[in-house]
């Protein structure tokens with residue numbers, strides 16, 4: 001990290017101490033640490049996953065941004081890169097994976113499908129975007145997004161991390177963070193929040 | 206040119222005086238078999254007439270005629286044209302005898318037809334849903350089944366055309382989501398069917414151990430999120446210690462309703478969707494679909510376009526196999542280093558795809574009767590450089606580094622055996638079939654396009670183990686490079702499209718089955734047209750899906766760690782498996 005990013009403005013540092021002493025904030029150090037080692041969950045859903053692999057591989061190599069440590073276990077991952085079509089059959093699993101990730105955690109929706117259903121949106125087994133299930137931080141458009149676009153999205157995520165403050169992020173507030181309710185596979189996908197409404201509709205019918 | 210399948214001049218009237226009649230609808234071919242004669246007919250085809258390979262099983266819902274039809278495509282593994290036969294049953298009493306005992310390769314396909322069409326196959330030992338989940342409401346590929354976002358039967362939808370209005374589908378449905386429930390459904394009383402059917406089907410095993418040691422059998426799940434399942438694939442297995450006693454693949458986690466959407470799209474609109482089937486080899490998918498529709502339309506493809514098609518299809522095979530080998534080594538534990546080498550070469554092929562089609566992966570390059578555009582300047586030079594110089598060298602390099610590696614050999618040689626007979630019985634296709642010693646390659650056995658002009662060998666290996674399924678991919682890359690080398694030399698100048706490019710093609714009523722030798726195996730498209738702007742039925746015979754039929758039997762008795770190696774050697778892509 002360069003001095004200009006590290007030092008808080010407004011504090012004079014004598015010339016002979018430059019590069020040795022810094023005056024900065026907790027947030028900055030903390031964010032710098034996190035933004036430089038975002039560990040993605042190794043988890044590919046569809047076509048976009050192939051571009052994700054290419055982004056991680058020889059030519060594009062996103063380890064240049066501190067993201068190379070793909071973790072197969074959600075318990076060790078910081079970021080879920082939803083790379084592809086979210087289907088109803090997969091939906092409970094995705095939510096479960098998200099719930100298993102420790103905070104701080106981020107979600108990047110890669111591609112048209114993860115962002116909003118994409119070309120398959122009308123399909124009977126397709127969820128119209130992963131944000132119907134879990135909160136998303138960055139959307140990357142494209143079908144599939146090129147590796148450059150994905151890297152751009154990941155840099156956007158780093159920029160987002162830079163703006164956060166330990167005092168405000170939701171995972172450092174008092175109390176437990178509620179887990180996202182897991183949808184149920186019924187005659188169709190059942191979101192738990194809809195259960196009362198579906199129940200009433202069924203009665204009327 | 207799409208080679209038309211010659212109508213087989215078989216005379217079944219003496220062998221089957223009743224119960225088998227020729228299909229005489231205009232544009233249709235083959236035979237219509239009575240349901241109660243089906244097993245006898247299929248057995249006779251296999252044993253007496255030489256049609257030993259059951260390629261595809263699917264259903265068609267003729268809702269106006271109140272009838273469901275099951276369509277079978279059979280071939281001979283010694284090559285030649287195929288034979289189509291059909292069974293017609295009433296819609297409300299859709300029961301057909303299962304061909305499981307004659308052709309175990311029908312296993313998953315019949316389950317799919319049950320799942321999506323509601324055709325019951327009597328005698329099938331494990332007729333569960335395969336792509337959707339147990340408890341799902343209805344059979345979505347029936348013509349009268351409508352999804353939550355249903356707008357109209359066919360595209361283009363009135364709402365958007367020609368004014369171009371749009372809205373988000375979520376705004377128009379209940380619960381603001383792509384869901385719908387049966388009228389009197391009460392979620393509070395709903396008991397999910399869960400996985401009981403699956404676990405129940407993993408048959409219980411008696412202990413055969415006589416040493417007096419009592420061991421328990423446990424059931425484990427691998428996936429759907431697991432690094433070595435190549436996507437969202439799941440395996441449920443019963444283990445005795447580390448040994449697999451029984452194993453069932455579970456799929457459908459990427460079921461994107463390709464066929465339902467495809468029957469709503471116009472013919473051309475389906476082209477980009479085929480890209481997303483086997484997303485590693487979009488050009489091959491385009492090829493198969495274009496062949497099927499061209500056969501229906503009965504149009505020719507100009508010479509130059511044929512050459513470009515072959516070039517692209519073979520480049521696709523090269524990059525698919527590179528990726529497959531890289532990922533296979535990953536599965537064996539050589540984590541990512543071989544992949545990095547393989548992907549580096551693959552990127553060079555993708556550069557060519559991007560150059561000719563505008564996209565690295567989703568090429569959408571073929572059109573009915575030709576191609577979307579000609580090769581740009583410099584493309585041939587690049588292909589030449591790759592095919593003559595770089596790739597042969599790099600493939601040899603990979604071969605040298607990997608094939609004699611001791612770990613690779615000890616984990617793969619003799620493991621995951623599939624005999625030639627079993628490969629045929631299970632309808633395995635592509636490298637998997639040929640690695641078991643069956644020299645069946647559609648480019649030779651039933652040539653399409655201009656493959657009869659090139660000099661190449663059909664790669665065959667005899668041992669049917671994991672190692673052969675790995676090494677055969679290197680062989681195939683070399684043969685593909687040979688084809689590319691010849692094609693680059695011979696390619697003529699000329700037009701790349703027959704007639705004017707059209708958005709809306711006219712397709713006469715009838716059926717056709719277009720198949721190509723894709724990188725993963727036989728990729729077939731079964732299209733039924735009723736003369737309108739959209740296919741009436743659109744089915745994909747997906748090699749990734751059908752190759753998995755043999756996966757369970759192949760793994761029996763292996764250690765759990767080897768399952769991953771076997772799966773890697775089959776080389777599946779989930780987009781195609783689940784469609």
Ligand code: SF4
Pocket residue numbers: 046047048049083084085110111112113114118119142143144145481
């Ligand atoms: S956005 Fe496109 S490329 Fe990505 S998963 Fe969806 S269909 Fe595939």
